[in-house]
Amino acid sequence: METRNPPASLPFLRGPCFKRHPIFRGPGIFVLLFLLGGAAIRGASGPLAVSALRLLELKVPETAELNDDVTLECTFDLGNSGAHLYCVKWYKDDHEFFRFTPDDQPPFKLFPVDGVTVDKERLSMTSVGLRQLAWNSSGFYRCEVSTEAPNFETVVRSAEMAVIGPPRIDPIVEGFQSSYSVGDTISGNCTSSKSNPMSSLAWFINGQQADRFSLVYYSPWPDELGLLTSRLGLHFRVEASHFKVAPASSSHPGAKRVLELRCRAEFRGRPRQRVIRAILYAPPSLEDQRPAKHEGVRGAASHVAATPGAVFAVLAVTEVMSRAISISVRGILSSLLVNNS
Structure with a gap:
């Protein structure tokens, strides 16, 4: 069997001491390796650092119109710890309606929730499609991502969506x-x-x-x-x-x-x-009306005075009326005299 020496970064483990020291006999070797591994993880930087599960982005539309179709997205990063994805769950107002479990067959599972109609043609590990939104589709939508042992990590994020019916024309x-x-x-x-x-x-x-x-x-x-x-x-x-x-x-x-x-x-x-x-x-x-009326009267008087024919007609009519009145008076007096005689 081939014997491999420890890495050059640990020189005290090289040479004949590596085999003869009591700590390397029995279970002590496992204790040492565990302690060294933990210290390396805690103190390492750069490419040796271990990153945990992260939820990168949650996309839930703030508003959506009645009867529209929408897509909810939840992107995440498992990190480099070697953790295995356990499942991705979607909730509406604390009620689970969709679950993705990669180790299950089939991996997708749906649960009935009021106001949620899942489009089975638009399902994936990071997204879920909803169709024919109703008024009760409004609410808080939450994405929950979990990993398996040994980490058992969970990240959660939520956002609200409101279903609206905007006006189509002016009042x-x-x-x-x-x-x-x-x-x-x-x-x-x-x-x-x-x-x-x-x-x-x-x-x-x-x-x-x-x-x-x-x-x-x-x-x-x-x-x-x-x-x-x-x-x-x-x-x-x-x-x-x-x-x-x-x-x-x-x-x-x-x-x-x-x-x-x-x-x-x-x-x-x-x-x-x-x-x-x-x-x-x-x-x-009424102040706005008076100037127009006064101006009209003055205009009519000026017109009569400036026309000689009009003045002659007025005098002629006056003369005729005077003669008629004189004749009438004479006739009345004559009648009175005849009656008295």
Whole structure:
């Protein structure tokens, strides 16, 4: 049998002492080797260092839309300790729904959990596919990786996923007119596109958020898929102060004052909005009307004075009326005289 000497890094084990020393006889050799091996592992650096099991990355989408398909990923590193993978487990809200055990046949095992529909065509040691997400698919998803003896290590990481139904269109505005007069009542509604969670609505008058006294609140209503529609009404009396001087780029040419109403629907921090504008139909005060009326009267008087034909016609009519009155008076006096005689 060939006898091998200890490595050059341990010179005290070389030579005839290696065979004659009592520590190398019997079980003592195993104790020494165990101590030397432990010290080497604890003090080694560089390529001799031993790394343990690590969970490198967990990929769970923060949000996913209703009826979508998603893939959950859990990548890990067993290190260089020689540990053997025992299993990879996936949980939803502390309920196990998928397990990968490489030593089992088959290695994949599924468990029924509400809201989880596993795609059997998209399974691997580091990923699991889910299909046809439902509202109850929302929750915390956890990956758990374990190794076998002698280390028996376990690493765990979790992340939350929310199933949403975002709005598809801008909010709808109804009930408003294109022009108003001071004293009129403005009344209309803003209705969000259906979504889940429900969109929050707000009204703005000339850029300022409307106070609660100008708002009309409605209860939201769901559709057959569980998507919610919300509605918020606006109701207030028109005052001249509501209308601002129209900008040069106004969509109403010739308008002096314009009112801007804006409805904003916000879904998970993402706004959608609809803007409408109305003009002030009548001047906001009588002061704006008086100059036009005075100017019209002065214009008519000047026109009559400047036309000789019109003056002659007036005099002629006056003369005719005077003669008619004189004749009538004479006739009445004659009748009285005849009757008295």
